[in-house]
Amino acid sequence: MTLLIKNAKPYGEDAVDLLVDDGVVVEIGSGLTGDETAETLDAGGHVLLPGLVDLHVHLREPGGEESETVETGSHAAALGGFTAVFAMPNTDPVADTAVVVEHVRRRGEEVGLVDVHPVGAVTAGLRGEKLAELGTMAASRAQVRMFSDDGRCVNDPLVMRRALEYASALDVVIAQHAEDHRLTGGAQAHEGAVAARLGLQGWPATAEETVIARDCALAREAGADLHVCHVSSLHSIAVLRQAKAQGVRVSAEVTPHHLLLTDGRLTGYDPVNKVNPPLRTGADTQAMREALAEGVIDVVATDHAPHAQQYKDAEWAAARPGMLGLQTALSVVIHTMVEPGLLDWRGVARVLSERPAEIGRLPDQGRPIAVGEPATFCLVDPEAQWTVRGAALASKAANTPYEGMRLPGAVVATVLRGRITARDGKVVA
Numbered sequence: 230m231t232l233l234i235k236n237a238k239p240y241g242e243d244a245v246d247l248l249v250d251d252g253v254v255v256e257i258g259s260g261l262t263g264d265e266t267a268e269t270l271d272a273g274g275h276v277l278l279p280g281l282v283d284l285h286v287h288l289r290e291p292g293g294e295e296s297e298t299v300e301t302g303s304h305a306a307a308l309g310g311f312t313a314v315f316a317m318p319n320t321d322p323v324a325d326t327a328v329v330v331e332h333v334r335r336r337g338e339e340v341g342l343v344d345v346h347p348v349g350a351v352t353a354g355l356r357g358e359k360l361a362e363l364g365t366m367a368a369s370r371a372q373v374r375m376f377s378d379d380g381r382c383v384n385d386p387l388v389m390r391r392a393l394e395y396a397s398a399l400d401v402v403i404a405q406h407a408e409d410h411r412l413t414g415g416a417q418a419h420e421g422a423v424a425a426r427l428g429l430q431g432w433p434a435t436a437e438e439t440v441i442a443r444d445c446a447l448a449r450e451a452g453a454d455l456h457v458c459h460v461s462s463l464h465s466i467a468v469l470r471q472a473k474a475q476g477v478r479v480s481a482e483v484t485p486h487h488l489l490l491t492d493g494r495l496t497g498y499d500p501v502n503k504v505n506p507p508l509r510t511g512a513d514t515q516a517m518r519e520a521l522a523e524g525v526i527d528v529v530a531t532d533h534a535p536h537a538q539q540y541k542d543a544e545w546a547a548a549r550p551g552m553l554g555l556q557t558a559l560s561v562v563i564h565t566m567v568e569p570g571l572l573d574w575r576g577v578a579r580v581l582s583e584r585p586a587e588i589g590r591l592p593d594q595g596r597p598i599a600v601g602e603p604a605t606f607c608l609v610d611p612e613a614q615w616t617v618r619g620a621a622l623a624s625k626a627a628n629t630p631y632e633g634m635r636l637p638g639a640v641v642a643t644v645l646r647g648r649i650t651a652r653d654g655k656v657v658a
């Protein structure tokens with residue numbers, strides 16, 4: 230199969246043509262032509278990036294298909310410019326055995342729009358008591374390379390220590406949901422002035438910071454790779470910076486919503502703004518942006534968390550935490566990081582593609598746009614503006630906090646190994 234991409238700007242730089250054959254870039258230049266069988270994609274002078282990689286999504290399958298499925302989540306991912314996603318294990322049954330992770334991997338292959346990589350649970354049943362079958366899942370057909378109890382923290386330091394020791398031996402990464410549950414019991418919002426005014430029990434930032442500090446020490450001792458999920462507090466940044474300076478193999482992610490939204494949105498008690506960890510202050514969002522630009526926070530990951538209406542359309546305390554993110558992530562990064570000059574397009578590629586692929590051990594994703602490399606791309610119109618409507622998103626759910634918000638940048642096309650998977654706002658089967 231031959232694909233000719235005309236007039237694209239890799240990383241926002243000079244416009245070129247790219248000729249792709251059998252999923253690989255074979256020529257880059259000007260005035261290129263393909264044979265009569267070649268499919269042509271007119272890039273229109275738009276920005277060409279490596280396909281985006283998301284280390285943190287919830288596809289809900291198996292067991293939560295009323296909120297999302299691998300198929301609907303894959304549609305949302307392709308339309309958002311993603312070519313690979315990591316599906317978290319808090320499903321029903323939990324992805325803590327080879328059988329379940331292989332099912333998720335197989336479903337992703339059947340849909341075929343993005344590479345779906347299952348994340349295995351660290352502990353059996355996400356109960357935090359004993360380790361799950363890490364070695365079996367790593368050696369399975371699913372080839373699990375990331376493990377997490379996301380949604381819950383591995384609170385027991387001995388269990389976490391053993392997990393990191395196994396991770397070092399298996400060459401996998403442990404992704405921690407950093408939340409000391411002993412400090413967050415009953416918490417409903419960031420501990421601060423807004424929560425006090427609204428009468429909501431506060432969620433202290435120290436619940437995140439202390440777990441990160443502990444786990445960095447354990448990772449250093451084990452010589453293991455630790456990944457910190459959804460960093461949200463400015464106080465966590467100093468801990469990460471110090472750990473990295475000491476040579477600890479720790480990486481970290483920030484969500485788009487923690488780059489943009491603050492706890493000021495909680496006025497009115499709309500559960501669409503309820504998320505774990507909670508939206509924090511403007512000082513925290515600014516710290517997240519600066520840390521991402523600096524590289525202390527390595528990547529943007531969506532924590533895409535779809536919920537059926539019955540789980541969100543409830544009083545604040547009863548509503549489930551979580552927000553959609555796959556189709557809005559790139560636009561939020563453009564708004565918060567590119568427009569203020571904190572990142573250029575190569576920086577966007579670093580935090581949304583290259584570094585996530587490296588952390589997730591994906592050798593054929595996040596690759597440079599160059600001859601001999603896989604033709605896995607995201608084509609972006611940086612001048613476009615669009616209004617977010619939850620009902621119009623491809624996800625099975627509609628719980629977006631950006632409802633009615635006008636955002637910059639639009640994904641024009643997504644290409645996975647030379648095959649167009651999304652184009653002009655529609656999935657290409």
